[in-house]
Amino acid sequence: MNNHLLLPFKKTAPLPSLPGALRTYISEHFKTIGPEAFKDDIHQFVRLRRDAVEGGIENHRENIGRLIKYHATLAYLLSKLxxxxxxVFPYDPTFPPTYALHTPAPLPLPTLAHERFVVLYNLAACFSNLGALEPRTTPDSIKRATAAFQNSSGIFTHLFTLLPSLPKGSLEPFGSAAFDFKEGYIETMKSLTEAMAQECFWQQAVHDKxxxxxxxxxxxKVSExxxxxxxxxxxxxxxxxxxxxxxxxxLITIKKFHFSAxxxxxxxxxDLExxxxxxxxxRLEVAQGLAKKALDNAKRGIVSDLVIADIKTLSSTxxxxxxxxxxxxxxxxxxxxxxAGELASVQGAxxxxxxxxxEVEDSLGWLIREGGGLGWEGLVDYGVHVAISVYDDRKESFVRDEIVGKKEEVDEIAASTLQSLNLPGALQAVERPMGLPPSLLGMAEEVRRERGPERVRKMMDNIKSSRRQADVLLNEALDVLDQEAEEDEALRARYESASPSGLRWTRPASHEVNKHLTQQAETFRSTLNQAAASDGVVREKWEQWEDQIEVLGGNEDALSNSVPRLPTGPSLSSTPLTRLLHTLLESLSDLSNARTQIASTAKGLASxxxxxxLVISEANSIQRDAGAGxxxxxxxxxxxxxxxxxxESAREEMEGNGREVEVVLEEIRVQNEAFLASRRTSPTIKARENALQDLDLAYHRYREVVLNLTEGVKFYNDLLTLLTGYKNDCKEWVWSRRSDVS
Incomplete structure (x- = not known):
């Protein structure tokens, strides 16, 4: 008495790469225990998959048990990984596209969460099909069918709760081929299996008079x-x-009218009674009209003779x-x-x-009680990894914002204050009327050793070339999408022109399903534009200081000649004011070194x-005492x-250091005013001060430019890697679209 629909299974193929993928992941992410410790667990997992889904699923009770055990193991493993x-886990769609000329390629589902979803779908299909294949000639058989359909509907309801667990956007590359992961499909299957369960109950009621x-x-209610x-x-x-x-x-339409009739x-x-x-x-007239609608649908010749016979029997009656x-x-x-409009409606029950x-609701408990145990001992729960990553993020943010960030803020205040006071250039100008200060000579030697100007130009050329290459990659990726869109429009036009009137191409247009890719392209384009603007700022900085850095990186004689010399005579280098300023500057330097040490200690502690x-111990304690899952x-x-x-102590030390710097800087301002008032105001002295200060500042600008360019080179290298992957993603998406109609 099989007048019910049989749900298709999602078919897959063997995965010879699965053991290696598990071993590699464990090796890379669980440093304290090697993959060999899980050799038996991996073998068991692969065997469970093979028995449950790889060999093809048949409508037998034995397959229910295999699917339940594999799902329970999957659910447990997802708590660890x-x-x-x-x-990837390749699966065929439940129904091939109606417009496909050949069987489409399997969808490479990317995660264990997708695998679990498909296994549950197949379990629901197996329950439903067992219900459909019951002969339903005895009360017990009808009860078994009803229970099987209710189990199937329950699993489809459960799948709704699992949809959010699938990584966001993971199915978008497959477009409409992944229709059987959408809410509409799951709701259709849930309502269908519930309808078939209600139909079985109706049949039992008829049998029991x-x-x-x-x-x-x-x-x-069956009709509804x-x-x-x-x-x-x-x-x-x-x-x-x-x-x-x-x-x-x-058939669904026929049954809607049939049961309403x-x-x-x-x-x-x-009413007769x-x-x-x-x-x-x-009511008989209404029923006759409904039965006629059912029979009209049945006469199209695409439903079984049994269904047509049922309708004809009802129509005759x-x-x-x-x-x-x-x-x-x-x-x-x-x-x-x-x-008919005045008849009271029949309220469905x-x-x-x-x-x-x-076994699905409490898969972990079932696995412990009846499924042969958990296994995978030594693998920490995935939630532990998440918790550790949360702590690491907070720790790194604290060190970066509260300690290192505070250091950089105080460094900038000290540097800008000294620059505004023309220190230490003003002191150096009068302390060494001839020659160059040792600190400046050291800076110059560093720039010469690094071939500073040549290094900067090469890095700028590198960045310019990388930016051009990034533009090319992005444009090539968009060209791939544009070409696919043109192909789609051509296929749409060809299909609709060759099809009967009113029959339209049902596959969604390219611009509707490639939004995730075009949005990524917009993000990449915006990133490139922002990077180009940042590159311009660095280039302007270089052009502004290029001449001074060239002098700083040139030979020592040329460097010495670029700084005016003072006439011989009495020096201000030995006055109490200059000595006091030197002492204050040394204090500022000591505080800077202390800040560097505080930040270094904090970063070392964080590493x-x-x-x-501690997290594992706490988790075990909570799970043991509270029975948490x-x-x-x-x-x-x-x-x-x-x-x-x-x-906290590092933050407090850094804040205290900052307060000390404020005091020292204020004292430097006061003493510098006195120094300026007591100093000879010769134009030559002023020129020498400015030259020394400019060279000192040129060195710091050189270091800033090199740092900016180093970050720029890394940024473009990373971006090129991302764009290469993005281009490949576009090609794979286009391939999957083409396979729909191949």
Missing amino acids: PPDINQ YKNGTVARLAM LYDQTLVASQKEFPSTASHLPPAWTA AAQYRMSVE KNRYGLEIA LTSSLARAKKDNDLIYLDLVPP LMVKPVLPK RDDVRS EVRAEWFEGLFERELRKY
């Missing part, structure tokens, strides 16, 4: 559930209905009952027959519900700060607060 382990009114309400299935199949774009075989939509017929029998002869005729009712009413009862199997053992980062807020306190 992230979804992405650098392994329930009252006609009760049977009518049960039948009406099939109608919900049709509504769900039309949601989203492209709709699920556009992917379903025509026979599916036809059956409900009206049963209510007419109740209660002497409501006019109502009986009205309605015809004979209506003829008898009209004859009796015309001759005997003379009861008024109300119009829902007697089934989605039931999630216990050694590993809370792994999956590890969550919020469990460790108290631990994080305690551990971050070790950096």
Whole structure:
């Protein structure tokens, strides 16, 4: 008695790369334990996959157990590992596209989360098909079918909760080929399996001779559930209905009308029993119209003979009952027959519900009790890794913002203040009327050793070339997308011109499904524009100081000749004011060294700060004492607060250092005013001061430019890697689009 639909399975192929992917991931991310420790677990996992999905799934009870065990193991492994382990899982779509000339290539699903989703889908399909294949000739068989359909509907309901766990955007490259991961498809399958469960309950009620009114309400709910299935199949774009075989939509539509007609017929029998002869005729006429709609759909020749026979049997019953009712009413009862619009609606009675199997609802508990144990001992829960990464982010942010950031802020204040006071250039000019200060000679030697000007020009050329290459890569990637869009438009036009009137190309247009790629392109373009603007700022800085840096990096004689000499005579170098200024500048230098040491100590502490053992211990304690399940980062807020306190002393030291710098700088300002007032105001002295200060500043600008360019080179190298990957992603997306119509 199989007049139910059989759900297709999502098929896959063997994965010879899976053991290596697991070993590699464990080796790279679990330093304290090697992959050899999990040799048996990996072998068991691969075997479970092979038995559950790789050999093809058949509609047998044994396959239910295999799928349940593989799912439970997958769910447990996902508590230990992230979804992405650098392994794809290829699966065929449930229904090939109606416009495809050949079977499309499998979709390379990118994560373990997708694998779990597909396994649950196949489990739901297996439950549903077992229900459909039940003979339903005995009460026990009908009960088994009802339970199987409810389990299937329960799993489809559960899949709704898992949709957000799939990495965002992970299915967009597949376009409409991934329709069976969309809410519309899952809701269609959920409503369909619930409708088939309700139909089984209705059949049991008919077998058990329930009252006609009760049977009518049960039948009406069957009709309503099939109608919900049709509504769900039309949601989203492209709709699920556009992917379903025509026979599916036809059968669901037929059953919607058939059971609505059956409900009206049963209510007419109740009306006859209660002497409501006019109502009986009205309902029989409504039922006859509904049965005609069902039969019209059935005559298209795409449903089974059994379905057509059921409708014809109902139609024959309605015809004979209506003829008898009209004859009796015309001759005997003379009861008024109300119009169809005045009939009270038949209220559907829902007697089934989605039931999630216990083995899926509590997969971990089932695995412990009946599934042979957990395995994978030594793998830390993935939630522990998340918690550790949260702590590491907070730690690094604290050190960067509260300690290193404060150091850089104080450094900048000290440097800008000394620059505004023309120090130490003013002191050096009068202390060494001839020659150059040792500090300046050291700076010049550093620039010469690095071949400063030549180095800067080469780095700027490198950046210019990389920026040009990045533009080319981005444009080439967009050309690939543009070419695919042109191909899509041509195929759309060819298909619609060659198809019967009104038949349209259902595959979504390229611009609708490649938004994730075009948005990435916009981000890359904006990044390149911002980078070009930053490059311009660095180039302007270089051009402004290029001449001075050339002098600084030239030979020593030329450097010495660029600085005016003072006439011989009494020097101000030995006055109390100059000695006091020197002392203050040395204090400032000592404070700078102290800041560097504080920041270095904090960064060293952060690099050694590993809370792994503390987090694991805390997680084990919470799970043991509270019976908690999956590890969550919020469990460790108290631990994080305690551990971050070790950096408080560094922050306090840095803040104290900053306050001392403010005091020293204020004293330098005061003493510098006195020094300026007591100094001879010769133009030659002023010129020498300015020259020395410019060379000192040129050195610092040189260091800034080199740092900026070094960061720029790294930025463009990283960007070129990303753009190369992006271009490859575009090519893969285009390939998947082309495979739809290959």
